Amino acid sequence: MSASRHAEVAGGGLAGLTVATALAQRGWSVRLHERGSQLREIGAGIFLWENALRVLEQIGAFEQATGLGDAIESWRLFDERGRPIQDDWMKDSATRLITVKRTELHQALAEAARKAGVEIRTKSLVAGATPEGHLQMEDGEVLEADLVVGADGVYSAVRRSLGLDLVVRDLADGCMRHLVPRQPGDLSGEALEYWNGGRRVGIVPVTPDEVYIYTCCPSKDLEGRQQPFNYASWGESFPDIRHYLDRIPDESRWAAFHDVRTHSWINGRCAIVGDAATAMAPNLGQAACVAMVNGFSLATVLEQYDDVAAGLRAWEARQRGVSDATQKYSRLYGKVGTRWPRPLADVRSALIWLAGRSESWQHRVNVAAHSGADLVGPRN
Ligand SMILES: Cc1cc2nc3c(=O)[nH]c(=O)nc-3n(C[C@H](O)[C@H](O)[C@H](O)COP(=O)(O)OP(=O)(O)OC[C@H]3O[C@@H](n4cnc5c(N)ncnc54)[C@H](O)[C@@H]3O)c2cc1C
Numbered sequence: 504m505s506a507s508r509h510a511e512v513a514g515g516g517l518a519g520l521t522v523a524t525a526l527a528q529r530g531w532s533v534r535l536h537e538r539g540s541q542l543r544e545i546g547a548g549i550f551l552w553e554n555a556l557r558v559l560e561q562i563g564a565f566e567q568a569t570g571l572g573d574a575i576e577s578w579r580l581f582d583e584r585g586r587p588i589q590d591d592w593m594k595d596s597a598t599r600l601i602t603v604k605r606t607e608l609h610q611a612l613a614e615a616a617r618k619a620g621v622e623i624r625t626k627s628l629v630a631g632a633t634p635e636g637h638l639q640m641e642d643g644e645v646l647e648a649d650l651v652v653g654a655d656g657v658y659s660a661v662r663r664s665l666g667l668d669l670v671v672r673d674l675a676d677g678c679m680r681h682l683v684p685r686q687p688g689d690l691s692g693e694a695l696e697y698w699n700g701g702r703r704v705g706i707v708p709v710t711p712d713e714v715y716i717y718t719c720c721p722s723k724d725l726e727g728r729q730q731p732f733n734y735a736s737w738g739e740s741f742p743d744i745r746h747y748l749d750r751i752p753d754e755s756r757w758a759a760f761h762d763v764r765t766h767s768w769i770n771g772r773c774a775i776v777g778d779a780a781t782a783m784a785p786n787l788g789q790a791a792c793v794a795m796v797n798g799f800s801l802a803t804v805l806e807q808y809d810d811v812a813a814g815l816r817a818w819e820a821r822q823r824g825v826s827d828a829t830q831k832y833s834r835l836y837g838k839v840g841t842r843w844p845r846p847l848a849d850v851r852s853a854l855i856w857l858a859g860r861s862e863s864w865q866h867r868v869n870v871a872a873h874s875g876a877d878l879v880g881p882r883n
Contacts, residue, residue, distance in 0.1 A: 507532060508649040508811070511638040512621075513629040513661050515542045517791045518777020519654030520612035522798030524562050526650075527619035529806050534646070535616065536627035536638075538655075544609035546758075547680040548707055548715025550575075550694075550788030551608070552872040553598045558799045559611070563618075568611035572603035573708040576692045582852040583699040585743055589859045598872050600788075602694065602709050604682070629655060631664025634771025636811075639664070650811050651773040654798065657761045659779035665770040667780075670762065674784055674834075676701070676841045677759040678719035679728065683750035685714050699740045700848070701841045702727055706747055716747060718755075721841055728757045760784035762834065768823070769815040774801060781826045786836035789829050789871045796871070797822050829871045836868075 508531050512523045515537030527533045551559070551569070559565040578600070580589035616623065628641035632653060638646040653661025662668055685708065695706040703719040718737060720727030726736040731753035738745045763782035768775050777794035784790075801818050808814030843851045858864050866873065 509647075510534075510650040510652060511646050511648040512536065512652045512654060513632075513638065513659075514654035514656060514777070514779070515539070515613075515623065515625075516544070516654060516656060516777060517609065517612060518779070518794035518798050519652070520609070520616050521558060521562065521795045522652050522654060522776055522801055523621045524564075524612065524616045524619045525799045525802035526805075527616070527621045528562065529802050531650075531802075532622075533620070534622040534624060536629050536640075537623065537625050538628045540626050542609070542613050542623065542625065544605045545756075546605040547682045547717075548602055548709035548713075549605050549608060549791060550707070551601050551603060552789060552792045552869070553600070554789075554872050554874070555792035555795045556599050556601060558795045561799060562612075562615050564611040564615040567614065568608045569601045569603055571607060571710040572601045573691060573710070575600040575602055575694050575707075578694040578696070580855060581695070581697045581743075582855075583848055584852075586852065588698075588852045588855045591859065595862075598869070600694075602707050602715065604709050604713065604715075607710075629653075629660055632661045632773045634665065634773055636772035649772060650805070650815075652798075652801070653773065653775040653779050654777045654794075655779055657763060657778045657782045659775060661773065662763075662765065662775045662779050665773055665775075667765045667767055667770060667775060669766050670764040671782075672762045673722075674760040674762055674837060675723070676719065676721045676784070676837060677728070677757055678703075678717045679730075679732065679755040679757055681716045681718070681732070681751045681755055682709070682713050683716055683747065683752070685710075685712050686750075689714055695744075697741050697744060698840060698851075700845050701843070702737075702740050703840055704737070704741050704744060704748070706744065714747070714750075716751060718751075719841065722759065730755060730757065760837070762830065764830075768819045769812075772811050772815070774815050774818070776801060781830060783830045783833040784837045786833045786840060787829065787869065787871075789833065789869075793826050793829055793871050797826065825871050825874045828867075832868045832870075
């Protein structure tokens with residue numbers, strides 16, 4: 504393999520940091536561009552499934568990222584009548600699920616990147632890229648590379664400039680994310696999700712001191728997405744968990760869900776990864792996990808190819824199926840969870856309960872957790 508190839512990476516989120524680290528650990532010189540004045544992550548908690556956990560192990564960030572996290576043994580769903588409609592949602596004993604604070608995960612990845620020798624440039628705004636491997640900066644500078652990676656999020660400038668866009672869609676639903684103090688008697692090792700009409704609330708332990716709560720609803724539910732948080736309206740929808748909702752701080756930001764579909768993830772010497780390529784609603788807790796697996800495998804596949812463009816073609820062929828399937832099931836979950844007609848709520852509960860009884864169905868929905876494990880090798 505030719506020595507010292509150079510990569511330019513746009514975006515310092517979870518995807519950009521993962522791919523940059525994995526490349527640098529395989530001998531590439533890597534420069535990462537983040538438009539913000541510092542590397543930082545917005546949000547509260549995050550679900551990390553088996554596939555992402557293996558990537559963290561491979562790049563040496565597992566301990567730091569998950570040290571304070573909560574190992575989730577069961578994920579339970581409840582309907583509007585308070586009935587449990589799912590007691591072991593998408594979990595089996597071989598599939599780990601750890602919930603962590605986003606800032607802990609992002610810091611662990613940033614530290615791994617620095618340790619691997621990635622040069623990180625902040626306040627560095629990328630304008631686009633060319634298939635020949637030129638990264639174009641907003642200030643007119645052009646940087647040459649053997650490989651350019653666009654990990655610059657949903658509205659990726661790299662993707663647009665390479666003509667890869669197919670559909671970039673606001674899904675007309677979203678959520679607010681909150682970190683609240685953990686109190687004696689709060690659950691550990693268990694994630695709970697409550698449904699009522701188009702509203703969903705998740706209650707997820709993320710550190711010994713904090714619980715992550717997400718409150719999801721359609722964008723048109725103005726009380727649901729109101730800031731400051733509307734305690735009365737949410738309390739009315741979910742009276743059984745008022746004791747959690749009352750802990751939510753006043754200031755909460757609305758995060759809209761997006762779906763990104765592309766003609767391809769590659770053009771010449773350039774690739775897109777993460778939300779730039781595979782954004783999806785976080786219904787399965789897999790968008791970042793898929794992003795991390797795809798970013799990591801990009802580096803491992805390229806290890807086998809001198810010809811970067813050929814390596815990228817092999818990478819996309821290998822990763823695309825699982826990513827597409829995960830996006831498809833995430834869309835389906837969103838339709839059922841958020842856009843289901845209220846008069847048919849009991850039918851929904853019955854369907855979810857039935858889906859939970861079928862191991863093959865659950866395996867299909869959570870295919871990313873399983874196949875990601877195969878892609879990055881056996882558990883350390
Ligand atoms: C409410 C919510 C909950 C979620 N929960 C989960 C979960 O539990 N599990 C899971 O796996 N996923 C979850 N996700 C999805 C996950 O957050 C995203 O898939 C993931 O953060 C995407 O990372 P990224 O690096 O691709 O993109 P981003 O996080 O968007 O990072 C892109 C980076 O690029 C920078 N950038 C953008 N444009 C430029 C430019 N032109 N030049 C330079 N830099 C640029 C940005 O500043 C940013 O730092 C959730 C998402 C939401 C909204």
